[in-house]
Amino acid sequence: MIKEYFPNVDWLILWQETKNTLYMTGISVLATFILGTLLGLILFLTSNGNLWGNKPINAVFSTIVNIFRSIPFIILIVLLIPLTTILVGSMIGVNAALPSLIIGAAPFYARMVEIGLREIDKGVIEAARSMGATTGTIIWKVLLPESMPALISGITVTAIALVSYTAMAGAIGAGGLGSLAYNYGYQRNQNDVTFMATVVILLIVFVIQFIGDFITSKLDKR
Amino acid sequence: MISIKNVRKIYPSKQGQLKAVDDVNLEIKEGEIFGVIGYSGAGKSTLIRMLNGLELPTDGTVTVAGRVISKIKGSELRKARQEISMIFQHFNLLWSRTVSENIAFPLEIAGVPSTQRQKRVNELIKLVGLEGRENAYPSQLSGGQKQRVGIARALANNPKVLLCDEATSALDPQTTDSILELLVDINKRLGLTIVLITHEMHVIRKICHRVAVMESGKVVELGSVLDVFKNPQQPITKRFVQQVTEPEETKDTAEHLLERYHSGLIVQLTFIGESAEQPVITNLIRNNNVTVNILQGKISQTQSGSYGTLFIHIDGDEKEVTNAVDFIRSHQVGVEVVAND
Known part of the structure; x- marks a missing residue:
């Protein structure tokens, strides 16, 4: 019966491309989490009245983040082709998608990290300073743990955005479910393939959202 | 330190x-x-x-x-x-x-x-x-x-x-x-x-x-x-x-008392430290020919002793009342006459 409704779907290829999508999403989420948290911390700490309060540095980072956040992803991929070729050695394949995925998502996530950090009560930071904590201790033991639910729900949103970015990256040769839908579904007009690719992507998104919500609720002791 | x-x-x-x-x-x-x-x-x-x-x-x-x-x-x-x-x-x-x-x-x-x-x-x-x-x-x-x-x-x-x-x-x-x-x-x-x-x-x-x-x-x-x-x-x-020392209602009370008592004196006494623990009122009545009516009072503890205020109405012969006030003064108690008729 499945054969009847989905005559063009090659299940082996579907599975292979699902793995590619998961691979691209997984690596880029991990890298975005680290890079975005770092950027977010810099944005927060250098902002006016904070531990490293420094207007010029804050302005520089803020501008970089704003620029990369504003470039539409499909254009960013094209712009980054030279960089990708240097880093990965090719502009085709799953690994070639990673630099643009990370550079596209990290600034977006950095802003969410900054918002999460701003929500921490200033008094708590003051209390840690009054105990003689170093800035490093304040980052590791106050800022990150106290904002962790916000950081996790932020990375959940970012991860879902990254799933759709991988589909776009697929259109220019990165592989994954996006390229499957594009190459088979659109180019060869096989709508059943597009439909199945969509179903799998939806499943991935639901699972990410579920895991994110679960971890956030476990961490949130407020 | x-x-x-x-x-x-x-x-x-x-x-x-x-x-x-x-x-x-x-x-x-x-x-x-x-x-x-x-x-x-x-x-x-x-x-x-x-x-x-x-x-x-x-x-x-x-x-x-x-x-x-x-x-x-x-x-x-x-x-x-x-x-x-x-x-x-x-x-x-x-x-x-x-x-x-x-x-x-x-x-x-x-x-x-x-x-x-x-x-x-x-x-x-x-x-x-x-x-x-x-x-x-x-x-x-x-x-x-x-x-x-x-x-x-x-x-x-x-x-x-x-x-x-x-x-x-x-x-x-x-x-x-x-x-x-x-x-x-x-x-x-x-x-x-x-x-x-x-x-x-x-x-x-x-x-x-x-x-x-x-x-x-x-x-x-x-x-x-x-x-x-x-x-x-x-x-x-x-x-x-x-x-x-003076809760909100004290002012109202004082005004109310002034309306009620037309003779004698209404006096606010302030006790500090040891004087707060002496039987000043008992001695006042024993030594002076006056009637004393306690209207309102409060004693608060601080870390270095107690502190109190007391409102009393003293009535009697005018001279006796004056003597009574002097008597209280001599016992290291702050005296403030609130008002008299």
Whole structure:
């Protein structure tokens, strides 16, 4: 019966491309989490009245983040082709998608990290300073743990955005479910393939959202 | 223990300079509970933050436990801060940590090994009376319990000085009293020097030995709590003293009494220290041919003695009444004739 409704779907290829999508999403989420948290911390700490309060540095980072956040992803991929070729050695394949995925998502996530950090009560930071904590201790033991639910729900949103970015990256040769839908579904007009690719992507998104919500609720002791 | 010399703190603002603290000089002794009272904006918050270097003075020096806080920086300042703890109006606990973990935080900062840390945390939990709540999160605690965690956390590294920043202002009256009792207990048991800032005279009366009254950045009055209560000099101090000695209704009562009694005198007596414990009224009636009617009275305890006010109506022969008032005066009791017919 499945054969009847989905005559063009090659299940082996579907599975292979699902793995590619998961691979691209997984690596880029991990890298975005680290890079975005770092950027977010810099944005927060250098902002006016904070531990490293420094207007010029804050302005520089803020501008970089704003620029990369504003470039539409499909254009960013094209712009980054030279960089990708240097880093990965090719502009085709799953690994070639990673630099643009990370550079596209990290600034977006950095802003969410900054918002999460701003929500921490200033008094708590003051209390840690009054105990003689170093800035490093304040980052590791106050800022990150106290904002962790916000950081996790932020990375959940970012991860879902990254799933759709991988589909776009697929259109220019990165592989994954996006390229499957594009190459088979659109180019060869096989709508059943597009439909199945969509179903799998939806499943991935639901699972990410579920895991994110679960971890956030476990961490949130407020 | 603490010495504040010619300290000024000036903030630049759009309307020129804002003098938050203006030439303050204070000496606070070891083991003392020292109160700073003032309305908001008086500069008391800035002043207390200069004691642990959270704010730096524009001019002058702040010395705490032999260290010049206003000069040192970096690791030396962080080391000094471990000996100068602070508790806060809004407790400032880490919500992501349990009670035990919150109390352990300053120990982690000081680099205490984990087994010793656990032992110390257990001691502190007993000291502040939070047994059984070790694994609760701050969101599961009442305000009073949160401040107990704050106090335990502040005491973790055996500080020499405890700074209290409006520590009871967010608590209800009963909880305030229990926290104040805990502070007195800690002061007596550990010999800790306590500096607290507040806008409630009640707090000063209950636990402080000495008090400084601040108004627009300056210390306008300074002295032992009992002296300040007995003889407030500045109008602002009088207002603060009235917070405790004259409840709102007193004024109404006095007016009401004046309407009712047309002969004799209505007198307000102020008892300080030992005189509060003498049977002055009994002696008054035995030695003078007058009738005495007690209208309203109140005795408050301070750390260095009691303080009381009493409204009485004295009636009888005019000469006898005058003698009676003189008699009370001779017994070191403050007398103020409210009004007479």
